[in-house]
Amino acid sequence: MDQQQSPVYSLSVSGEVSTKSSSTRRNFHRRLRANLREALDRHQLGGRIVDRRDRIDIEKAGPTTPEVVRRVFGIQSVRTAYKVPGQGLDDLVDMGVALYGDRVPQRHFAVRPRRVGKRRPGSPGSTELACALGQALVDCGGQVDLNDPEIRVHVEIRPDAMLLFDNPLPTFGGLPLGTAGRGLALISGGFDSAVAAWRMMLRGMDLDFVLFSLAGWPQERSVREVLEILDGRWMAGSRSRLHVVDFRPVVARMRQQVHGSYWQVLLKRMMMHAADRIAGEIRAEALVTGEVIGQVSSQTLSNLRSITAHTRTPVLRPLAGLNKEEIVAAARRIGTFETCARSAEFCALDGGKPVTSCRPGRLDRQEARVGSELARMLAGERRIIEREVFTPVEPEESVELDHVPDGAAVIDLRREADFLEGSWPGAIHLDFDRAMEFAGNLPADRPYLLVCEFGLKSAFLAERMRRMGYRAWSLGGGAQRPERLLPHSDTSTVRTGAH
Ligand code: ATP
Numbered sequence: 001m002d003q004q005q006s007p008v009y010s011l012s013v014s015g016e017v018s019t020k021s022s023s024t025r026r027n028f029h030r031r032l033r034a035n036l037r038e039a040l041d042r043h044q045l046g047g048r049i050v051d052r053r054d055r056i057d058i059e060k061a062g063p064t065t066p067e068v069v070r071r072v073f074g075i076q077s078v079r080t081a082y083k084v085p086g087q088g089l090d091d092l093v094d095m096g097v098a099l100y101g102d103r104v105p106q107r108h109f110a111v112r113p114r115r116v117g118k119r120r121p122g123s124p125g126s127t128e129l130a131c132a133l134g135q136a137l138v139d140c141g142g143q144v145d146l147n148d149p150e151i152r153v154h155v156e157i158r159p160d161a162m163l164l165f166d167n168p169l170p171t172f173g174g175l176p177l178g179t180a181g182r183g184l185a186l187i188s189g190g191f192d193s194a195v196a197a198w199r200m201m202l203r204g205m206d207l208d209f210v211l212f213s214l215a216g217w218p219q220e221r222s223v224r225e226v227l228e229i230l231d232g233r234w235m236a237g238s239r240s241r242l243h244v245v246d247f248r249p250v251v252a253r254m255r256q257q258v259h260g261s262y263w264q265v266l267l268k269r270m271m272m273h274a275a276d277r278i279a280g281e282i283r284a285e286a287l288v289t290g291e292v293i294g295q296v297s298s299q300t301l302s303n304l305r306s307i308t309a310h311t312r313t314p315v316l317r318p319l320a321g322l323n324k325e326e327i328v329a330a331a332r333r334i335g336t337f338e339t340c341a342r343s344a345e346f347c348a349l350d351g352g353k354p355v356t357s358c359r360p361g362r363l364d365r366q367e368a369r370v371g372s373e374l375a376r377m378l379a380g381e382r383r384i385i386e387r388e389v390f391t392p393v394e395p396e397e398s399v400e401l402d403h404v405p406d407g408a409a410v411i412d413l414r415r416e417a418d419f420l421e422g423s424w425p426g427a428i429h430l431d432f433d434r435a436m437e438f439a440g441n442l443p444a445d446r447p448y449l450l451v452c453e454f455g456l457k458s459a460f461l462a463e464r465m466r467r468m469g470y471r472a473w474s475l476g477g478g479a480q481r482p483e484r485l486l487p488h489s490d491t492s493t494v495r496t497g498a499h
């Protein structure tokens, strides 16, 4: 549509907001205006926000305003309205023809008039207006079809002005962010936790996020990339922060003290202890996870119950009843799909077949071997990253490389079958668990480049080796890019870790 003048963007507020009591509605509107202001400012769109109770108008704002404000929670629809410069029949017809004249030829259209408020004495009636504009558009080559038109020309007649509207843009509804208290979302970089957090923000919760870091920087970078998207698109008005808890000591202790089949479930229990402490400190009223009943063996109903058996903060699992297709579709809609697909799951804790039905008492006994105090203590030592700096910035001494350093030994940590199919020249194969155990036995006189499927396990091990004094790197992104893999040649398998 040809833009004649700066349009007004007219937003209808979620029905859920309009039906609240008047004081609640006033609070919700105040919050909504503040969130809209922030969204507009972040995109340098300027504009004036005029709250008209049943809707909110934004005047004199930049042309991409509808795209930005449709992602502010609590908005039901966004329409672009062109104000008719004058109050007479001719003014309306002139503007209608200017806006729609070249769109209606050979098409079916309908003029839909609507009066808001009282009729100004002496002003034309709505039917009269619709007929005059309709006739003018027929003269432009359009055909009237009131039942099933391709183009709807909405006219709103207010006491002080007439407006012409474009079709409404779909939005996401929900409640204004910040009106439903604060939660703490456990975020891993995978599809589920990002969608879970989004769903609770849609219900008005403002969220802090917590990452339990198992793989150092590459994992944190993935999570921060996901948060950058959530923040940039959906979190106008939020006061969110990311809490990063280094959970590697928990992993190390579990490896030593606990049978592999409990690792997954116990790790989640430990996360809950730590999250509980953080929630208390930041006054979060609920924890949010991306767990789905029965999606993986650690998420059977009885495991979920055991995981949170001692959690004081209520746990919300907004995806509990969804299936993977629904979650992936939601990830696409909210814009996290690509980033989450790239951010591979870190599963250094592959302890074999996990327990599928672990009663709380049994998990308590396993937990006693590690100690919940450890999780709480690590939570106390967390790093806090403000929302303004979610965007990841590479640390100076990155553990990642994209090439084999001179003279380096390449250690392939992938499954043996993958290794035998093809690896890097001169690479040796080491089982990851073995490598974790025996890394300290490797000769220290040469550098190491570690590679694995996605570059997470290798980063984990490289950081560990660095702490032991080795010069070690991880191949960023791992073996995901097939061009990196060379045909199997001159390779050997080391299974025992004894060199
Ligand atoms: P996701 O797609 O979010 O990774 P998932 O289906 O892979 O979820 P799990 O890995 O079992 O499931 O994790 C279940 C939930 O536990 C996640 O949705 C997330 O809320 C939380 N979680 C898992 N790992 C972490 C982590 N390292 N840091 C913070 N939260 C985590």
Ligand code: MG
Binding pocket: 188, 190, 345
């Ligand atoms: Mg996960």
